[in-house]
Amino acid sequence: MRYSGFRILKEALTGHKGWGHAWRDPEPQASYDYIIIGGGGHGLATAYYLAKEFKQARIAVLEKGYLGGGNVGRNTTIIRSNYLLDGNEPFYEFSLKLWEGLEQDFNYNAMVSQRGIINLIHTDAARDAATRRGNAMILNGADAELLNRDQVRAMYPFLNFDNARFPIKGALMQRRGGTVRHDAVAWGYARGADGLGVDLIQNCEVTGMRIENGKILGVETSRGFIGAKKVGVAVAGSSSKVMAHAGMRLPMESHVLQAFVSEGLKPLIDGVMTFGAGHFYVSQSDKGGLVFGGDIDGYNSYAQRGNLPVVEDVIEGGMALMPMIGRARLLRTWGGIMDMSMDGSPIIDRTHIDGLYFNGGWCYGGFKATPASGWCFAHLLAKDEPHVTAKAYRFDRFLKGLMIDEKGQGAQPNLH
Amino acid sequence: MIIHHPILGPRDAQEFVYLGDASLIGRPDGLTASIEDFHNYTYLRDNPAGAHRELWYHEQGDRSWLVVTRNTVTHEILQVELARDVARAEGRSK
Amino acid sequence: MPDFILNPITALGHATPEVDIIGPWTITERADVALASLAVRRGRLGDVQTSAAAVGLPLPAAGASASGALYSAFWMTPEMWMVEAPFASHEDIRAHLLPAFGDAASITEQTDAWVRFDLAGADLPRLLERLSNFDLAKAAAGAATRTVMEHLGCYLIKRTDTLVTVYGPRSSAQSLHHALIVAAQSVL
């Protein structure tokens, strides 16, 4: 069924009897050509593009819980392509371009909203770095602007300009950055993939992989064995657990990233903002909540919850940046599990096992990457060669010394 | 979180700095080990969901490096040792 | 040979230490104590203990401080202590200690690495619970610990129920002093 304003009109007048299931709940078949493990944003996007763009069939997505229950349902909804390095920027710009046409493509309003993102600058060295980054973005076909203090002030007059410990000296802005209604991304891809014949199988946990002579034959699941020619793993937060079924150790650690939302407020902050002198970034949802976050807790965790020091650190940053939010209230905090890679950049690659492919290590760049990640992973699965924008995301880059380290922190995941 | 320091007793984890997997104790010898040995040491992790031996540094305390065994699912802390003792037990010296 | 002397200033930037009285509490800056760290060279603990005893320098257990006639000390980390002595007589404290310990210990002058505030008065836990997570009420007299106050790594020593010493990084003396004053006023 196609969604549209007209359709809503029609249904409203006929008691909404016509709305069908957004997706089916099929029983798993004995085997598929492709199994995507993980019914989060990346897994669903992969299945959708595999079916739609690469015209593949007999595809299943196996989700241990409910669709969209991974990080796609627990993030701060920001999209941007303000990356620095050659290995990253073309990929994230590709992703941003896909966001720009996504809703019409999968006929679901995910509220892709390009209200702009600014990264605040507080030192001369930071301005030099922002200049280098902005130029790298433009060289890769993205948009970037360097704002001075007055331009930032005109945009957000309520920031702490006059009594700041670390003065605001400007900002790097990407106008095409913004936010997206995160759950709707998962539902839109799920509905789209289902419509293209993909089996979305919920409550189906992968418990093992059947591998013989270096080739994968299928996966053991809580609902029995399911055969497959090719298996793609896209299970952010659980990558090490799932890949252990194939005997692999990964260059990553799992960490908890907390996110926060305030009570609903009338419009305050139009775009997205990141504080350069503290761990704080913020936007305001269409519903009115301030959605914000900061640093990861910093210790390995699969608990999907964090602790007080980071809560306080993040909100200290918020109060330092905009002391007018003091009387707004924190409504809810939650935690998502990030697969923090060794250089802060992801992996989309084959494995040494024939037919087994991996997509992970997104750190907290995962949400904005969803469309390109799905597209590029589908490309790799269908053609057995990396998509042009994802060719740097290889396992062996660490062995070869070709890290993609935006922050320059080296092999310490919790610093990326 | 509270880390029960072997010398100082319970301390708020906020006083500590986290490094990562205690396998970092087992650094290969640079004169004999290969690039691949160092790659595996530096980059690859078990990253278990469950008991995890990890290195914490008491930066705002007595500057001891500790090996904390902690369940990464429940955050329950099962054991805390001085990293120096663990390192010696694993054969490290000079 | 130049004939001049350099005049010291306190960590708060004055010729003489500052004293603030807020309600029941007196906060006194102290510039009259010399400090040196004393760390045992590998395998020389016995020698260090002997030498320490000889000069009357106490070597308190972990988490504790102790005072002697001339030298006091508090524990920093295994086999390492911070030694306190009167500044007037022991300004070059390392020079005083080296002969006694020879090559058995590594001794480093620390006097001006720190600003010291002595907090005196009743009910000090009520004041310090705003600044430090250390359980001062439960701690015994003589307890010494590293603790964080307003982002600053400090040493906190409970001399008695009514006297606490705080050592903070000297370069942040003014920030630490401000934090102490503000906390005292808000719990007054």
Added chain:
Amino acid sequence: MSQSNRISGGLIDRSQTLRFHFDGLPYLGHPGDTLASALLANGVRLMGRSFKYHRPRGPISAGSEEPNALVELRSGARQEPNTRATVAELFDGLTAQSQNRWPSLKFDALAINDRFNSFLTAGFYYKTFMWPASFWEKVYEPIIRRAAGLGSLTKLEDPDTYDKGFLHCDILIIGAGPAGLSAALTAGRSGARVILADEDFRMGGRLNAETFELGDQAGSAWADGAVAELSSLPNVRLMTRTTVAGAFDHGIYGAVERVSDHLIEPAPGKPRQTFWRIYSQRAILTGGATERPIAFENNDRPGIMLAGSLRAYANRWGVAVGDKTAIFTNNDDGLRTARDLQSKGVDVVAVIDSREGGELLPGIRHLRGAEVMGSAGRLGLSSITVRHADGKTEVIKATALGVSGGWNPNVNITSHHRSRPIWRDDIAAFVPGSGEIANLSVAGAAAGTLSTHGALVTGDEVARAALASLGLTATAANLPKAEDAPVRITPMWYVKGSNRAWIDSQNDVTVKDIKLAHQENFTSVEHLKRYTTLGMATDQGKTSNVLGLAVMAGLTGKSIPDTGTTVYRPPYTPVALGALGGRGRGQEFKPFRLTPSHKWAQEQGAVFVEVGYWLRTQWLPKAGETTWRDSVDREVLATRKSVGICDVTTLGKIDIQGTDAGAFLDKVYANTFSTLAVGKCRYGLMLREDGMVFDDGTTARMGQNEYVTTTTTANAVTVFRHLEFCRQVLWPDMDVQLISTTEAWAQFSVAGPNARKLLQKVVDQDISDAAFPYMGAGNITVGGLRARLFRISFSGELAYEIAVPTRYGDAMIRKLMEAGAEFDAVVYGTEALGVMRIEKGHVAGNELNGTSTALNMGLGKMVSRKKDSIGMVLSQREGMTRDDGLRLVGVKPVNPAAELKAGSHFLKTGVAAKAENDDGWLTSLVYSPHLGHYIALGYLKDGSNRIGEKMRAVNLLAGTDTEIEIVSPHFIDPEGERLRA
């Protein structure tokens, strides 16, 4: 306006009258009132509007679970949106205004949404607003954003301050109702350190809202007695107005104390709120239970409330919400409300009891087997429609309706670690699972024990168990006799009907929306929540979640526990961001670090710059200088011409001693230090294990077993941490001792041709080139004062760094300037420092960016392969040793007048500005007054083979494209004759 609905009794102080305003109108109340109780006493039921349909809203509760009665409390910079009137303590002069309505609360234009409700169903926005794409940001979304949100902030800085603090206890007791007080008495009497926290301003919980007795006293009187005894115990800390907001790991709880919210403004120097981090050995949750409604058509009108809240307003606050009151219940507690109200003289027109049989209330019209089908009344309830057991319907006039669908134990905090509660059929509610949070136990109504007797008993039992586990013994408790009524409930969730029946009355989630979600296969509880926004409101669904689940269970045919449960997340109730931020605001966001010369520099009018927490002199303007460049150029030229002085105390200093100190340094530095002669310095390069450059600096050997290492200002802390790791973990048997001496010494760089002449005037020893050669280091004296001298240079000039104990630093800078007067000595700041290091080609922050190798920096030869050192092996990976990799180069504009910009990228002449043509970037840029044009450093692909090449530096952000020449990074004195002079 008179308090027309005020009746007798209650725990308010009628001897005092408080004046307050709501939406500009004046009202009267009494101490002990909340804003809600006072407004209700004044006959005001309409207090807000709902989120989506802007339907009229009045309070449904008398506590923190309130979803409806949200107001903007106070005005101006202190305006506080979304404040629950049901917990806002009344004070004299209080002002509040309604929110999320325009132009007025009584007439709200957006109530038009309600007319279009059949279009605005759950998730409708996912299905439209997609065409044309550009319209979303431009048209649809701005409208939606303006309509959405609840209350508003003024965008003015919060004028109040907030504190933080840390508390320790053996037992933390959360909630001071009968169970909490009972637990606190048992624990307190045993001598344990106890903290008893309650969100209310009066302890006692439901005891303050009930009429039954404990022993021979009123419940509230017993509570007062218990509180009096507890406050007499020195080991017990009572915290009212304190909400325990979250349970974190290992017995840590976060709690917010509303210190001043009951005052018109905080007393001088006092915080508005304090956020406490509570360290507990054991914790006991006695947070009570929350009543839930029954859904029926138009069940959202002001005047329709939870029955127990109606009872609370009458008993605690002496308020009859309506003149004619009806009760709709599926359990015995609803009957209690009817009895209490009637005994207070309230006209109870009917009790609609969905159950057949059971006890018949005497003297009240008790309709058993009946249902409320709907309600009427534009801005508040005027009548209800009842369907009798026999199917006949009747309209009953009523201005208040108390609804009781049963009570939900407040399990919220027990699920903060994401574990799920378990269902109990006998009370038709979720109760905490066992052992979900270590060392937290639950008692009383929160555990599903809903009688007062049960609360007292379980509170005592749980406290005893906690004491025992701590090795403490409890004295015998003497619990008073109390009501012990059983829970009699026949679950009944919603009354079937064709119109909207509200479940989440803030977010306007109705039974219909849940049916639609089910119809579209959003049946898992998480999908239900996210699709309909059920439970996403400011109350986190305290009154709506279970009801919503039950409706979905009915649709799927599954049981409620099989349908799922929602996991409550911290905080328990919303917490002001100011409180979580504490004092870390404005200038106090982070502490300052001041250099030894700060006082002097301030006197001289220096301009300071933040370097981490440090404030350093950036430049020091002289009279007549109009731009910063004037000052910096002068400082540079004067230094190169004669002598300049710079405070370099901020560089990290680490004292490294021990018989293995040299061997240790060989491990942690890429180059060798064990061979360094005593009395000499050497530049060192420290790598990370991944082969990237970590830090650099000079190390001096002050004695056979004694080194002083310097780090960059930025890495002082991380380098020390890393050295401790190497010392304790990698080479635990090395005899090495470390301590930072960064702040112990005030260190000044004295640089320039006359540096020696100047210094010789202040130091007591001969420092001639022969006595103190280049890279010499040693202990000296200054006017007899112990000091250290290092002959090292960052500027490329003849230079020394001299250090004295920090307290003498202020005198030292003055002395150096005095002695330097004859040489026209200047003080130079970080800008001039940067100019001179770039003229000399030294790397610094912008080049030490964590992704650069020694090879990139042209220092590849420094990495010794003859010894094992951190990073040596991985620095040899193929990707890091390419001949055509990035190399540090010097850059100058071909046209000397041309300007450059740091961060510009390097492109060959004539190629397009595209990523594939990107050859590198310009890392650091300065104007060299010495050379009379801009000079820069940069990383360029194959740079060392491109010296002399002409190319472009493009800054696409500014649209500049400048011709440059690649040159050696050493702009002055490449042979280093000056420093050896």
